[in-house]
Amino acid sequence: MVSPTPPESTGGVASPQGSPRSIHDVVIRLAGNSQDGIQSVGGFLARLAGRSDQDIMTYMTIPSTISGGPSIFQVRMGTGDILSAGDRADMLVAFYQHSYDAHLSSLRPGGVLIYDSDHVKPDPADNRFTAVGVPITTGTVEAVGGTAKDKGKNIYTLGLIARIFDLDVGKLTALIKERFGGKNEDIVRNAMLAFDAGYAWPQNNLRDLFYRFSAIDRPNLSTGRPQVTLDGNSAIAYGLIAAGVRHGAGYPITPWSSIMETLRAELPKYGGLFVQCEDEIAAVSTALGFSYTGRLAITGSSGPGLSLKMEALGWAVMAEMPLIVVNVQRGGPSTGMPTNVEQSDLMQAIYGSHGDAPRVVLAPKNVEDCFYIAIEAARIAREYSTPVLILTDMGLSSRIEAFDEPDLPNLLVSPEPDLSERPTDFKPYPLDRVTRHAPAGARLASGKYPTVTGLEHDEMGHPTGSPKLHQQMTAKRREKLKALAAALPAPELTGDSTGEVLIVTWGSNWGPAREALVRIRKAGVKAGHMHLRHVHPLPNGLEQTFGRFEKVVVAELNDEGVYGFGQFAMMLRARYAMPRIVSVTKTDGLTFKVSEIVAGVAGHIENPALHASVGAASHSALAVPAA
Amino acid sequence: MSSAASVLPAPAPSSVTPVPVAPLSKKSLTADHPTWCPGCGDFAVLASFYRVLEKLQYPHEKIVTFAGIGCSSRFPYFVNTHGGHFIHGRSLPFAAGISLGSDDLHVFVFGGDGDGFSIGGNHLVHTARKNVRLTYVIMDNSVYGLTKKQTSPTSPVGFKTKTDPTGAIDQPINPMRTLLNSGATFVARTHATQVNHMVEMMLRAAKHDGFSVVEILSECVEFYEGAFDAAVPRKGGKWATIEEKKNDGTPEDALRHDPRDEVAAFKLALQPWPGVFGVFYENNERKTKNALEAELSAKARERTKGAGDLALLQATFAKLR
Numbered sequence: 010m011v012s013p014t015p016p017e018s019t020g021g022v023a024s025p026q027g028s029p030r031s032i033h034d035v036v037i038r039l040a041g042n043s044q045d046g047i048q049s050v051g052g053f054l055a056r057l058a059g060r061s062d063q064d065i066m067t068y069m070t071i072p073s074t075i076s077g078g079p080s081i082f083q084v085r086m087g088t089g090d091i092l093s094a095g096d097r098a099d100m101l102v103a104f105y106q107h108s109y110d111a112h113l114s115s116l117r118p119g120g121v122l123i124y125d126s127d128h129v130k131p132d133p134a135d136n137r138f139t140a141v142g143v144p145i146t147t148g149t150v151e152a153v154g155g156t157a158k159d160k161g162k163n164i165y166t167l168g169l170i171a172r173i174f175d176l177d178v179g180k181l182t183a184l185i186k187e188r189f190g191g192k193n194e195d196i197v198r199n200a201m202l203a204f205d206a207g208y209a210w211p212q213n214n215l216r217d218l219f220y221r222f223s224a225i226d227r228p229n230l231s232t233g234r235p236q237v238t239l240d241g242n243s244a245i246a247y248g249l250i251a252a253g254v255r256h257g258a259g260y261p262i263t264p265w266s267s268i269m270e271t272l273r274a275e276l277p278k279y280g281g282l283f284v285q286c287e288d289e290i291a292a293v294s295t296a297l298g299f300s301y302t303g304r305l306a307i308t309g310s311s312g313p314g315l316s317l318k319m320e321a322l323g324w325a326v327m328a329e330m331p332l333i334v335v336n337v338q339r340g341g342p343s344t345g346m347p348t349n350v351e352q353s354d355l356m357q358a359i360y361g362s363h364g365d366a367p368r369v370v371l372a373p374k375n376v377e378d379c380f381y382i383a384i385e386a387a388r389i390a391r392e393y394s395t396p397v398l399i400l401t402d403m404g405l406s407s408r409i410e411a412f413d414e415p416d417l418p419n420l421l422v423s424p425e426p427d428l429s430e431r432p433t434d435f436k437p438y439p440l441d442r443v444t445r446h447a448p449a450g451a452r453l454a455s456g457k458y459p460t461v462t463g464l465e466h467d468e469m470g471h472p473t474g475s476p477k478l479h480q481q482m483t484a485k486r487r488e489k490l491k492a493l494a495a496a497l498p499a500p501e502l503t504g505d506s507t508g509e510v511l512i513v514t515w516g517s518n519w520g521p522a523r524e525a526l527v528r529i530r531k532a533g534v535k536a537g538h539m540h541l542r543h544v545h546p547l548p549n550g551l552e553q554t555f556g557r558f559e560k561v562v563v564a565e566l567n568d569e570g571v572y573g574f575g576q577f578a579m580m581l582r583a584r585y586a587m588p589r590i591v592s593v594t595k596t597d598g599l600t601f602k603v604s605e606i607v608a609g610v611a612g613h614i615e616n617p618a619l620h621a622s623v624g625a626a627s628h629s630a631l632a633v634p635a636a
Numbered sequence: 637m638s639s640a641a642s643v644l645p646a647p648a649p650s651s652v653t654p655v656p657v658a659p660l661s662k663k664s665l666t667a668d669h670p671t672w673c674p675g676c677g678d679f680a681v682l683a684s685f686y687r688v689l690e691k692l693q694y695p696h697e698k699i700v701t702f703a704g705i706g707c708s709s710r711f712p713y714f715v716n717t718h719g720g721h722f723i724h725g726r727s728l729p730f731a732a733g734i735s736l737g738s739d740d741l742h743v744f745v746f747g748g749d750g751d752g753f754s755i756g757g758n759h760l761v762h763t764a765r766k767n768v769r770l771t772y773v774i775m776d777n778s779v780y781g782l783t784k785k786q787t788s789p790t791s792p793v794g795f796k797t798k799t800d801p802t803g804a805i806d807q808p809i810n811p812m813r814t815l816l817n818s819g820a821t822f823v824a825r826t827h828a829t830q831v832n833h834m835v836e837m838m839l840r841a842a843k844h845d846g847f848s849v850v851e852i853l854s855e856c857v858e859f860y861e862g863a864f865d866a867a868v869p870r871k872g873g874k875w876a877t878i879e880e881k882k883n884d885g886t887p888e889d890a891l892r893h894d895p896r897d898e899v900a901a902f903k904l905a906l907q908p909w910p911g912v913f914g915v916f917y918e919n920n921e922r923k924t925k926n927a928l929e930a931e932l933s934a935k936a937r938e939r940t941k942g943a944g945d946l947a948l949l950q951a952t953f954a955k956l957r
């Protein structure tokens with residue numbers, strides 16, 4: 010799903026009045042209350058896009074008040090690869106006055122405002138947008154009738170959108186029937202009534218504002234497998250299942266919980282088990298107990314919960330026990346901004362816990378990568394007998410993307426523990442080899458059974474106070490990570506391989522940075538983008554790439570800290586001692602906008618063309634051409 | 637997990653010709669030499685545990701001995717079985733992972749009063765409530781031994797420690813009451829000076845299908861000498877055991893304790909120090925978490941008609957199209 014030229018912005022092509030105009034992609038934001046079912050509209054569009062070879066990326070905020078309260082869903086759909094959620098919306102659907110008030114500023118000039126004329130009074134003097142009042146509430150009530158009240162507004166809106174963007178009604182109808190089919194027939198019927206009413210409205214009331222996505226252009230659609238649409242947390246859960254992980258334990262916390270919910274429901278089907286524990290400490294402990302029996306296990310949490318796991322993580326490093334720890338980052342510290350995105354757990358993931366406790370930290374770049382990184386994490390955990398942390402974030406966790414279905418037959422890993430008898434020379438902690446534990450249940454030919462331990466130990470697992478052994482064992486635990494670093498593939502590098510600036514990202518900033526790169530190079534700057542999925546240990550040889558650029562700008566979602574650098578930038582500066590490594594950070598709880606990265610980079614280099622391009626407002630592709 | 641097995645070959649069967657297995661003996665069960673102070677009550681617990689394993693004769697590789705942190709928690713180093721030494725207070729959730737992950741293992745957990753009732757108190761409650769199948773032996777010396785004499789959750793009021801130089805002021809935990817209240821399905825109490833009783837209690841705990849706990853009063857000669865003399869006849873104390881119902885219809889049987897009677901068990905737990913010793917409570921009706929989870933899995937597999945791993949995952953992705 011990597012295309013060499015990511016789309017930079019929507020590019021509409023005007024066409025004669027009446028017939029649909031061709032567009033490349035569109036960003037639609039729906040704003041209402043959380044009980045309005047706005048997320049499900051996004052879900053339908055996502056599934057539709059998945060079935061149509063269009064890409065989709067969604068953006069969602071969950072109100073901290075669990076039910077009721079403002080809720081938005083933003084979807085960007087179009088042809089070809091979509092890398093980020095889109096900075097600003099081309100279309101805003103405002104259900105209420107507060108939705109209008111809060112979100113109008115997210116609309117690009119020339120964009121389309123659709124408001125529920127039953128609830129919203131827009132500013133008549135505002136002529137920056139095309140404003141269309143649609144009686145969404147009364148339209149829904151009239152269409153559905155009976156006691157349903159305005160339930161179904163979301164499906165009515167889906168109908169509207171389907172008509173305006175010429176979406177495949179056959180596929181949408183099938184999706185609606187699949188979604189509601191299990192419930193009673195009235196529900197399917199009501200949904201279809203609402204959909205049809207919404208679909209009919211533009212036909213009878215709009216002369217303009219009809220669009221069609223340009224023909225599909227996916228040169229690298231080569232797998233031949235259909236697209237699937239899912240969120241990042243589901244992708245991690247299914248990736249772990251593919252990786253042969255059958256056991257786990259956790260404690261609820263947003264936004265991690267849905268991983269444990271999925272695994273709790275799924276693993277028993279595979280003969281496995283996920284335990285809900287009394288707290289995060291119990292969860293990591295139980296997971297380690299599973300791993301000890303040869304069944305690589307997963308635990309996970311978000312920020313505060315990860316802190317609770319730190320002591321046991323130290324044990325896992327010392328005892329060299331394989332384990333997967335997923336941390337879905339949110340705004341911190343403490344309860345912080347529990348439903349916002351941040352990348353401020355990096356240092357905790359790499360260095361948290363006491364003592365010298367080297368462990369592996371991986372970060373997925375998008376939803377698809379959540380699946381593959383789970384498989385890689387499991388492989389590394391087993392191969393190097395080590396805990397592996399997966400650092401994902403609030404944005405990825407709930408975002409839905411479409412991608413090619415994984416090649417499951419070739420990816421599936423056996424979950425069977427190796428309980429074969431261990432030979433007489435078996436040692437749990439050999440100094441010259443990577444540890445391979447004899448899980449409980451395996452016979453030892455020597456008749457001498459091993460002890461796994463958090464005390465410093467000799468090669469047989471006996472406690473030792475020997476300074477020499479502590480030094481040797483510490484080195485052993487460090488060297489295996491260095492061996493891993495040497496085996497890692499070179500990181501993804503796009504754009505120029507030498508030049509003025511190299512953007513460096515980790516985690517979910519991959520997409521916006523890729524789009525930012527296109528804009529920056531368009532402004533005439535020689536620039537590249539390096540993305541790191543392996544944040545600890547780092548792959549070897551990065552200094553050579555860094556050395557080919559005048560500035561290395563690390564963009565990440567955390568604070569610049571007391572010393573003026575984000576957490577990853579700090580690490581890179583410490584590792585490579587290159588003053589050219591600088592930082593772009595922010596902590597507003599939202600994912601990077603492409604324009605923010607462009608502006609951040611512009612702040613670090615002298616380039617008038619780039620400076621001029623920053624802040625230049627781009628018009629929406631939906632803009633009605635001047636008459 | 638048939639389909640997955642067809643993807644990756646199962647580990648090759650061991651090429652070592654199986655040697656006939658000798659019965660477990662004290663010799664084959666002995667590992668490192670204990671590091672305890674001479675005279676420490678924990679030696680007797682260790683000796684009794686060897687006897688328990690000798691009687692049980694489980695397959696050697698299926699026995700797991702785990703512990704938290706403390707003098708008592710050093711136990712696994714001295715027993716030659718699979719096992720380990722986890723972190724302070726968290727051995728129960730770890731052991732729950734062992735037990736739930738592999739139902740054919742016999743899991744024994746050892747630890748002290750601080751490990752179990754203080755830092756691990758919450759885990760004790762929840763492992764009991766879930767009735768995870770394993771045996772937990774608490775070696776209670778009413779003091780923090782390893783860290784050299786601080787107040788423990790079972791230290792009596794007035795006991796002078798480094799953290800309470802003028803005597804402990806906080807009400808101690810009543811272990812039997814705590815365990816009963818948490819829902820442990822086998823609760824027993826014994827004394828490290830009563831080896832036969834100790835063996836019997838551990839043996840019954842091991843055979844219990846559920847979460848079984850034995851509290852052993854085990855003296856720390858270094859930091860709390862004489863703590864449990866009140867139950868040692870040779871020191872002028874009184875050794876009172878619980879007489880269990882025989883259901884023989886005799887009038888004296890009516891006075892005996894029925895371990896299935898939770899309220900009666902509570903009453904025994906409330907007896908004044910040094911109280912009584914024996915099985916306070918035994919509940920063989922409640923299902924273990926192991927069994928309940930296995931039922932869930934069996935039901936889930938029934939619904940999916942025993943589909944293999946690959947078919948299951950493919951079906952999931954087909955729904956995501």
Ligand SMILES: Cc1ncc(C[n+]2csc(CCOP(=O)(O)OP(=O)(O)O)c2C)c(N)n1
Nearest residue numbers: 705706707708724748749750751780781782
């Ligand atoms: C997280 C943590 N906190 C504190 C300690 C220090 N510590 C080790 S053992 C112990 C108490 C031991 O008392 P107990 O569990 O009663 O065992 P005993 O030594 O008396 O057998 C403490 C506080 C530790 N190892 N880890």
Ligand code: SF4
Nearest residue numbers: 673676707781856857
């Ligand atoms: S300090 Fe106390 S508990 Fe620890 S070994 Fe010595 S006597 Fe036993």
Ligand SMILES: [Mg+2]
Nearest residue numbers: 748749777779
């Ligand atoms: Mg103690």
